[in-house]
Amino acid sequence: MPTGFSADEMQKLDDMVEKRRRIKQGELLFSSGDEFVSLYAIRVGFFKTCVSSEDGREQVTGFQMAGEIIGMDGIVSDHHNCNAIALEDAEVCVMPFSDIEHLSRELPALQRNVHKIMSREIVRENSVMMLLGNMRAEERLAAFLLNLVQRLHARGLSQSELVLRMTREEIGSYLGLKLETVSRAFSKFSEDGIIEVKQRYVRIVEPDALKKIFNPQTYY
Amino acid sequence: MPTGFSADEMQKLDDMVEKRRRIKQGELLFSSGDEFVSLYAIRVGFFKTCVSSEDGREQVTGFQMAGEIIGMDGIVSDHHNCNAIALEDAEVCVMPFSDIEHLSRELPALQRNVHKIMSREIVRENSVMMLLGNMRAEERLAAFLLNLVQRLHARGLSQSELVLRMTREEIGSYLGLKLETVSRAFSKFSEDGIIEVKQRYVRIVEPDALKKIFNPQTYY
DNA sequence: TATTATTTTTGACATGCATCAAAGCTATAA
DNA sequence: TTATAGCTTTGATGCATGTCAAAAATAATA
Numbered sequence: 130m131p132t133g134f135s136a137d138e139m140q141k142l143d144d145m146v147e148k149r150r151r152i153k154q155g156e157l158l159f160s161s162g163d164e165f166v167s168l169y170a171i172r173v174g175f176f177k178t179c180v181s182s183e184d185g186r187e188q189v190t191g192f193q194m195a196g197e198i199i200g201m202d203g204i205v206s207d208h209h210n211c212n213a214i215a216l217e218d219a220e221v222c223v224m225p226f227s228d229i230e231h232l233s234r235e236l237p238a239l240q241r242n243v244h245k246i247m248s249r250e251i252v253r254e255n256s257v258m259m260l261l262g263n264m265r266a267e268e269r270l271a272a273f274l275l276n277l278v279q280r281l282h283a284r285g286l287s288q289s290e291l292v293l294r295m296t297r298e299e300i301g302s303y304l305g306l307k308l309e310t311v312s313r314a315f316s317k318f319s320e321d322g323i324i325e326v327k328q329r330y331v332r333i334v335e336p337d338a339l340k341k342i343f344n345p346q347t348y349y
Numbered sequence: 350m351p352t353g354f355s356a357d358e359m360q361k362l363d364d365m366v367e368k369r370r371r372i373k374q375g376e377l378l379f380s381s382g383d384e385f386v387s388l389y390a391i392r393v394g395f396f397k398t399c400v401s402s403e404d405g406r407e408q409v410t411g412f413q414m415a416g417e418i419i420g421m422d423g424i425v426s427d428h429h430n431c432n433a434i435a436l437e438d439a440e441v442c443v444m445p446f447s448d449i450e451h452l453s454r455e456l457p458a459l460q461r462n463v464h465k466i467m468s469r470e471i472v473r474e475n476s477v478m479m480l481l482g483n484m485r486a487e488e489r490l491a492a493f494l495l496n497l498v499q500r501l502h503a504r505g506l507s508q509s510e511l512v513l514r515m516t517r518e519e520i521g522s523y524l525g526l527k528l529e530t531v532s533r534a535f536s537k538f539s540e541d542g543i544i545e546v547k548q549r550y551v552r553i554v555e556p557d558a559l560k561k562i563f564n565p566q567t568y569y
Numbered sequence: 570t571a572t573t574a575t576t577t578t579t580g581a582c583a584t585g586c587a588t589c590a591a592a593g594c595t596a597t598a599a
Numbered sequence: 600t601t602a603t604a605g606c607t608t609t610g611a612t613g614c615a616t617g618t619c620a621a622a623a624a625t626a627a628t629a
Contacts, residue, residue, distance in 0.1 A: 180475050183564055188479040202475065204468035211475060230461065234454045241450065247467040248424035254474035255400050255422065255431060259408040261481035262525035266586070297607065305482035307587055312608055328595075328607075344403055486616070517577065527617060532578055548577075548625070 133238060141232055142239070146170065148223040158199070158213040158221065165203025167223045171195050174219020175294040178202075179302070180211045189303040191253070192216075192295060194280060198246050216294040261305045269304040270314040271343040274324070278333060289336065293329040353458060361452055362459070366390065368443040378419070378433040378441065385423025387443045391415050394439020395514040398422075399522070400431045409523040411473070412436075412515060414500060418466050436514040481525045489524040490534040491563040494544070498553060509556065513549040 134142065149172070152158050158169060158176065175194050181187040190211060193199050203209040204226065233240035260269050274291075282288035293300070297315075298308040306314075318324045323339055325332040333339060354362065369392070372378050378389060378396065396413045410431060413419050423429040424446065453460035480489050494511075502508035513520070517535075518528040526534075538544045543559055545552040553559060 180479055182479060182483070186479070186483045188475075188482045190475050190478050201468055202472050205465045205472055210472045230457065230464070234457070234460065237450065237454070240454065243464075244450070244467070245425045247464070247471065248421055251467065251470050251474065252422050252425055252430045254471065254478065255408075255410050257478055258410050258474065258481060259400055259402060259406070261478060262408045262522065263402065263406045296605090302482065308607080309588085309609085310586060313586095316608070516575090528577080529579085529618085530616060532576095533616095536578070 134236065138236055142236075145228045145232060146222040146224055150221050150223050152215040152219045152221065154215055154217050154219075156215050158215065158219075159203070159209045160212040161209055163203075163209045165200070165207050165209055165226070167225045168198055168200040168229060169213075169221040170224060171197050171199060172220045172222060174221075175216045176213050176219065177216055177295060177299060177303075178211045178213050187302060189295075189299055190257075192277075192303065194284070196284060201247055201250060216299075257303075266304075266306055266310050267314050267317065267342055269306065270300075270311065270318070271339045273300065273304060274331065274333065275336075275339055275343055278336075289333045291331050291333075293331060354456065358456055361455075365448045365452060366442040366444055370441050370443050372435040372439045372441065374435055374437050374439075376435055378435065378439075379423070379429045380432045381429055383423075383429045385420070385427050385429055385446070387445045388418055388420040388449060389433075389441040390444060391417050391419060392440045392442060394441075395436045396433050396439065397436055397515060397519060397523075398431045398433050407522055409515075409519055410477075412497075412523065414504070416504060421467055421470060436519075477523075486524075486526055486530050487534050487537065487562055489526065490520075490531065490538070491559045493520065493524060494551065494553065495556075495559055495563055498556075509553045511551050513551060 150158075150169075152174070161180065171193055173195055175192065176199060177189050178191045178193065178199065179187050179189045193213075199213055199221075200209070202211050229239075229243060233243055260272055264272065277293075278288050278291055281291055295303075296308070297311045300306075301308045301311045304311065315324070315326050318339075319326050321338070323333070323335045323342075325334060370378075370389075372394070381400065391413055393415055395415075396419060397409050398411045398413065398419065399407050399409045401407045413433075419433055419441075420429070422431050449459075449463060453463055480492055484492065497513075498508050498511055501511055515523075516528070517531045520526075521528045521531045524531065535544070535546050538559075539546045541558070543553070543555045543562075545554060
């Protein structure tokens, strides 16, 4: 959240985000069909969002970490359109959307922020579409790992080490691959000395090699 | 746009959308990297939006028709993040985003509308992710055709006949398929008597059969 | 009209990933 | 410790879609 607010304005923002909610690993923050009331700012923990078709196929649409906002899918129809599941014990700020709308009429900086957050999600989904539509398995996994460490690094964590919060199956669902294919791609990267993997722990040994796989052209 | 505005408010809305722009077939409304200034409401015509990776692969991220809003990808970074290309001669309303933000502070109904439009785009992209991640070629094409006629029907056009504004290759790019695969799926549907195809013209003979292909479970 | 370019269709073949299966590993509980 | 369940790895095989190629249909241009 940007700064530049007066004390009074800060107070109103604080009031809006005062309510907290804890979600244990495996529990739902919201699910498809729930009435939409609030956006959620993740304080601690890690989530996945997923949609499922009527015949039971599931698509993970994103992984969200601390500092990210979740729930914008619900605005259009006043009902949530996906499930949000905690991949580890988590805590969120509950931000009633009517409060957000009300307050952002007074605070242009907040208004702008809300717009940017939604636009960022649209742009993110655009690049997932590129990934799903055009990339091969190893490119997808490289893109996924690079994106994860980049976001973790932006939160002050390592840019070379990470602990995956999700299973191979969930990664596969996000990347449009089967879990076996994800596992094989991990093994391949490991054999090639690009990463070290031990279950959920991953260390990126050769980030440039990963980037080259993700985007061959830049390194012709 | 919803109603319920006063005469004064309607005037402000009118002022905001007064500027028009014509785009000929094949021309760009905006392209990736352009400074973001305005959203565009399509008055007439048909667009595609696409992103391209540095090594030249292209992904069509959507097809937009009259009455739809385009350009929200630009908000997050103040620069557009995709290309918008007219698939037929088109005309749009230019809506400066600063005006939209300013006015939506006064008009809650407008504010709500802007939020819904962005949320709708997020939800749409979620279902494209499902399509790209989980569905097979014929399911994708069935979903695509059903979505198109549904949107055309909502505009007062036929729910069984349509003229495609895009090539097989563009359909394929949107659906994560090669043009040959799209062509084969069209032929298959045609052989099975589900649709009639003649180049860009398509008539849906058996909508239920299409829905069944799109979503087998509902019809077990 | 003839000519050229673009788009679409169809066939033959190749391949990347899915599927099926089994074993190994890890974590949790008894 | 042993037992159980869940997750991951690896191998063998199959299939849906990609690739390559050529012809047909259509549209654009001279």
